[in-house]
Amino acid sequence: MSVTETGRAVRRSGAARAGEALIAAVAAVSWAFIGMVGVAALGLHLLGADATGSLGPMTAAAVALGVGGRVAPSGDVSAFGLDGAEARTAVSVTPLGVGLTGALLLSWFFLRSLRTAEVEVRAGELAARAGTVAALFLGLLGGLARAGHDLITIDGTKPGLGGIPDNGGLPGDLGDRLPDGVGGLLPDRLGDLAGAKASVGFTVQTGPTLAGGAVFVAGVLVLALLASRRTPLPRALAPLHRLVRPAVSSLVLVLLLAVAAGLVAAVSASLGDGSARRIAGAALLGAPNGVWLGVPVGLFVPWDGTATGELARLLPDPLEQLLRMSGDEPVTVGRLAALDGRVWLLPVAAALMMLCAGVLTAVRTPRRGHGAPAFAGHCALRLGVPAALALPLLVRLTDLSAGASLSVLGLDAFGA
Helix, strand or coil, rough: HHHHHHHHHHHHHHHHHHHHHHHHHHHHHHHHHHHHHHHHHHHHHHHCHHHHHCCHHHHHHHHHHCCCCCCEEEEEEEEEEEEEEEEEEEEECCCCHHHHHHHHEEEEEHHHHHCCCCCCHHHEEEEEEEHHHHHHHHHHHHHHHHHHHHEEEEEECCCCCCCCCCCCCCCCCCHHHCCCCCCHHHHHHHHHCCCCCEEEEECCCHHHHHHHHHHHHHHHHHHHHHHHCCCCCCCCHHHHHHHHHHHHHHHHHHHHHHHHHHHHHHHHHHCCCCCHHHHHHHHHHHHHHHHHHHHHHHHHHHHHHHHHHHHHHHHCCCCCHHHHCCCCCCCCCHHHHHHHHHHHHHHHHHHHHHHHHHHHHHHHCCCCCHHHHHHHHHHHHHHHHHHHHHHHHHHHHHHCCCEEEECCCCCCCCCC
């Protein structure tokens, strides 16, 4: 009887732990998506994106991009009395403000659920909790991907083209110099262009988005376990607490502080500015992009880049100017500083950031009787390894490409 009761107690305890794990996973995933949707919607609203389309599908697309998903744009233009001319666009950018919000909330709730263990957590329980979080995350992401499609119609009569004359009206004697019939034809065609309607759509690709989301959630959970110094680990992974966690937690902390400094700088720049709403929206969505782009550049990591067409004007100075002048040469601090001397602040900021990370690593690492030089060497080595792994990751996360062309009767309107 006692054995049966004991067995029931064990089974009840196992069921209770499974229920707790499920509730914790639901809370972690729910809060992560609430945070990402809130940041994406607010950022897009401040940028004025909801003036041209529905905010819901655009928010879903922004969340999908924020976790490594893919959005396929498409377009169709009707102009000059012809249907089917293609408007081809391609934009690849990760709004890290959205992804970082989700990562912080997901990791905080996940780690909080693990801290209920006594001293250590079993490997099976850790895998089950992580798998539950990943499954729920991908399920919600799949549902969000189905909502991430919309069609935006741009009316050509609104940009101010309606004042083009119907007949004649070409400047000077340009109409007389053109071949017969063409001088009168051009204004008519321009008038037709003023009435053109462009339909630009976007669709979240479910397969690539789920694949990117799986990599995202796995990376977030692994990084959270490596960066948390108070969360128990399985016995086989216990050495990571002493060898890896001090450096990883220090590096993550200084990168987050750098993002916070970037947000403060954006807020200060928006004060008294006529476009304060747009600055705030851009900071919400892309502050980590700009900050983490500056970290490798400040550490003298060269970049390769090209900029052509009208969309190149969207790049910040002096990067846009440098890429337009010589896109076949790498982007370095020296070349950027030749155009704007303030760029030399990037190496100073990057050096201070790494110095803070080194000090934090030394404070959090047990000394165990080593002399000062040997201890400093150990800390430098333990910080150097995760830093060397983090730099390529930052480069990959902050990668951006954008191109667009509007082809009407063989004429490329953007040239990008």
